[in-house]
Amino acid sequence: MDKCNACKFSDDTQEPSLAEKYPKLFSELEHSTESEQKQKIEEMREIMEVMHREDFQSVFTKELFDKIDKMMEEEKLSMENAILLLKHVGYNKVLKKILLYSFDYSSLSKRMKEMIIDENEKKKEEKNEKLLVDL
Incomplete structure (x- = not known):
């Protein structure tokens, strides 16, 4: 019986919260291949879907969006993967009815x-319509 009680209390570590898991996955994007990034973005999407509003707002800060912009600038995150990630953020933001002004003030928004x-200033035959729709 003592042995069982010892087992119960030997692992006092709690599983990290969703608000802690998300930044960890996000930080791993920088050092991942494009296909690994897609997998991590899918994991991040799953976390977003079950995140509470408060956690969502605490994770998606101006600093996070600025970091995405920097990763794109340094070519550590492709435009395609950045757009995929942002689509998931936007979808969950709307689904959860969250007002998120942090994006509006970020360097990513400006970019x-x-x-x-x-893209709009390009001639019709040079425009990338898919990119425009995604943006």
Whole structure:
């Protein structure tokens, strides 16, 4: 009986919260191949779906969006994977009815606005319509 009680208390570590798991996965993106990034983004999507509103708001900060922008600039995150990640964020934000102003003030928001303007200024045959829709 003492042995069983010892087993119960020997592992006092609690599983990390969703708000802790997400940044860990996010930080791993930087050092992953493109296909590994897609897998991690899928794991991140699953976490987003069960995240509470408070956790969601605490994770998706201006700093996180700025980090995505920096990773894109340094070519550590492809545009395709960044857009995939942001689509999941946007979908869950709407689903959970969360107002999230942190994106609006991020460098990523500024980059995307500039990309939209640049793409719109191109001649019709040069425009990447899929990119415009994604942005």
